[in-house]
Amino acid sequence: MMKYPDVINRDTFEMEKLALARKYNKPADGHAPGLTGEKAKKYIEAGISTDHECFTMEEALDKIKYGMKIQIREGSAARNFDALIGLMKDYPEYVLFCSDDKHPDELVEGHINKMIIRAIRKGFDPLQVLQSVILNPIRHYNLDVGTLRPGEPADMIVVDTLKDFNVLQTYINGERVAENGKSRIHPVKVEMPNIFNAKKLRVEQLALQPAGEKMKVITAFNGELITGTEHVTPKVSGGHAISDPNRDILKIVVLNRYQESKPAIAFIRNFGLKTGAIASSVAHDSHNIVAVGVEDEHITKAINLIIEQKGGISFASDRNSGILPLPVAGLMSADDGYRVAHQYKRMDEEAKALGSTLEAPFMTLSFMALLVIPELKLSDKGLFDGKTFSFTPLFI
Secondary structure (H helix, E strand, C coil), X not given: CCCHHHHHCCXXXXXXXXXXXXXXXXXXXXXXXXXXXXXXXHHHHCCEEEECXXXXXXXXXXXXXXXXXXXXXXXXXXXXXXXXXXHHCCCHHHEEEECCCCXXXXXXXXXXXXXHHHHHHCCCCHHHHHHHHHHHHHHHXXXXXXXXXXXXXXXXXXXXXXXXXXXXXXXXCCEEEEECCEECCCCCCCCCCCCCCCCCCCHHHHCCCCCCCCEEEEEXXXXXXXXXXXEECCEEECCEEECEHHHCEEEEEEECCCCCCCCEEEEEECCCCCCCEEEECCCCCCCCEEEEXXXXXXXXXXXXXXXXXXXXXXXXXXXXXXXXXXXXXXXXXXXXXXXXXXXXXXXXXXXXHCCCCXXXXXXXXXXXXXXXXXXXXXXXXXXXXXXXXXXXXXXX
16 A cells, blocks of 8 residues: 555545455555654554565654564665664564565575575574564465465475575475476466557657756665655756756656656756666556666667667667667566576666666666655656655756
């Protein structure tokens, strides 16, 4: 349940969704970064049972106080393990682990199992850690999987030791489906549904005339999904507001991919690009095209590469350009996972070669259009203020 202001205000439509979840005995997951106090209490009392967006211990303890379970999230962009793992000391029954939004090159190295190793090496009881990772989600979500009791399906992993936690074998319903890092599951053919009706951009469509002496700039933070807001004087050339890499203020563009439309344009700080542009059709939650770059020509090129392939992540510069196609709904590839991981690693390296200082530039980019995470984001309809939950002008 991502629209937490509507839940707090008991919006009829959102409350009907929660009522349906209760009717079918389905837990409602939360999505309320930074929410504490009475607002958190009202959100949880509406039936929200978990949250994976906590980023401080104070926030997590406040939500636990009202009965909420905390999913400690360690993704590629948002990394909250170190801030929250201390919950294991007193609240293991309230803790679940989460690898939300993990890039493929990291995913092939491990996910929840890596978090287990880190928790055990910090001195936490291995059995308590495994309770949080295995039993807590099974019980919370009423999962139809075995827990190694007589008569239940043999759903399990075999590891070398509870210290190193290297997974040797994986079993599902008694069948060995993986061994020594190799899958025994045969690939299957899949359909590739997609809706991608955006038309290619022209460079002049990204020209932006300033409408005030100051403009609002989105501030991205490494390792976080939340953003800040700054008021700065725009750099103007030829009567147009342009990127200013010397101040790390870059143009950000969101283009509706479901229909032909005008691009929404704003500015963002902390991506670090010195030249070129990166773009993605993985742009939560509407999954329009989002791009950040220095030169309009390169932003246009990166966006048009995605339109040509009907989905993907891309980069463009004077030196070269490239794309990892994502033809399944503009979000996924039907190619071999390890091959995709290798391709993604190259894309990540290219983004950093353009100057990006972020640990996961494409993952961070994908959240810059997610309006329900404060503070300032960009949708295909314009800048959105997550604090007031309303659109806001770019120029002041």
